[in-house]
Amino acid sequence: DAGVIQSPRHEVTEMGQEVTLRCKPISGHNSLFWYRQTMMRGLELLIYFNNNVPIDDSGMPEDRFSAKMPNASFSTLKIQPSEPRDSAVYFCASSVSVNQPQHFGDGTRLSIL
Amino acid sequence: EDKVVQSPLSLVVHEGDTVTLNCSYEVTNFRSLLWYKQEKKAPTFLFMLTSSGIEKKSGRLSSILDKKELFSILNITATQTGDSAIYLCAVVRGNNNDMRFGAGTRLTVKP
Numbered sequence: 001d002a003g004v005i006q007s008p009r010h011e012v013t014e015m016g017q018e019v020t021l022r023c024k025p026i027s028g029h030n031s032l033f034w035y036r037q038t039m040m041r042g043l044e045l046l047i048y049f050n051n052n053v054p055i056d057d058s059g060m061p062e063d064r065f066s067a068k069m070p071n072a073s074f075s076t077l078k079i080q081p082s083e084p085r086d087s088a089v090y091f092c093a094s095s096v097s098v099n100q101p102q103h104f105g106d107g108t109r110l111s112i113l
Numbered sequence: 114e115d116k117v118v119q120s121p122l123s124l125v126v127h128e129g130d131t132v133t134l135n136c137s138y139e140v141t142n143f144r145s146l147l148w149y150k151q152e153k154k155a156p157t158f159l160f161m162l163t164s165s166g167i168e169k170k171s172g173r174l175s176s177i178l179d180k181k182e183l184f185s186i187l188n189i190t191a192t193q194t195g196d197s198a199i200y201l202c203a204v205v206r207g208n209n210n211d212m213r214f215g216a217g218t219r220l221t222v223k224p
Contacts, residue, residue: 004155033212042216043156043201091155101147102212104155 002026004105006092012111018080021108024073025094033102034067034077035091043091049075082112115140117204119215127223130192134218136202137184146178146185149201151217156201159187192222 005024013019025032033048047057049069057067064083069075079086089109093102117138126132136146145163149156160169162178162185169176173192178185189196199217206213 035214043214045212045214101158101161103158106155 004092004094004103006090006105006108008108009106010109010111012113013082014113015083016081017112018078019082019086019110019112021077021090021092021110023075023077023092023105025075025092026103027073029094029096029103030072031095031097031102032069032075033093033095034075035093036088037091037107038088046077082110084112086110087112115204115206115213117202117213117215119200119202119218121218122216123219123221125221125223126192128193130222131188131190132192132220134187134189134200134202134220135184136186136215138202138204138213139183140204140206140213142207143180144205144207147203147205147212148176148185148187149203151199151201152197159200189220192220194222194224196220197222 004026007022011019031050034046035043036046037043044059046059047067048055052069052072065079067077087110089107091104091107093104095102120135145161147161148159150159160176165178165180173190176187187200197220199219201217202215203212
């Protein structure tokens with residue numbers, strides 16, 4: 001079975017550029033989550049969706065970050081403009097329903113120079 | 114403010130040792146507690162705990178939850194170098210599967 005698919009796997013870009021991370025959740029999963037992982041702060045929940053609707057975006061660090069889920073099989077996390085402090089691994093996860101374990105993608109390693 | 118605290122943050126042991134990882138929490142509307150193992154890529158699911166005192170076991174790994182004292186432990190017996198990883202604890206709260214992660218425990222098992 002295909003798991004959560006994220007792209008790209010690695011992204012290196014200069015500060016000020018727009019970055020778009022993509023995620024395809026597991027088919028049939030109703031909840032989708034975006035996380036950021038850094039050495040300093042560990043794994044942080046940025047935003048999550050339930051049935052394509054954003055439920056809680058309180059973890060989004062600032063207005064430069066935005067996330068969309070136009071349909072049940074696709075989500076994007078966008079950073080515009082990007083800054084060096086945004087460098088991290090960004091994970092997407094999905095789950096079947098409330099209170100079920102989340103399945104994680106392999107992550108996108110983002111480096112902003 | 115809700116929080117999940119893991120300890121220790123880092124642990125180095127030798128093969129064959131037994132380790133105990135701790136996760137304490139303070140959250141509103143607790144639903145469940147999950148343990149994940151993260152190696153080089155994404156976290157992989159280990160256990161989900163919802164009831165106090167019921168041990169979950171998988172091979173050399175086991176975990177238990179204490180909802181009165183608000184903590185969980187993850188035990189690994191007869192550790193192997195392949196157990197080296199970051200172990201994440203996460204608490205699910207509320208009705209919308211909102212998870213709060215701890216910072217993780219970095220376990221290193223030396224041969």
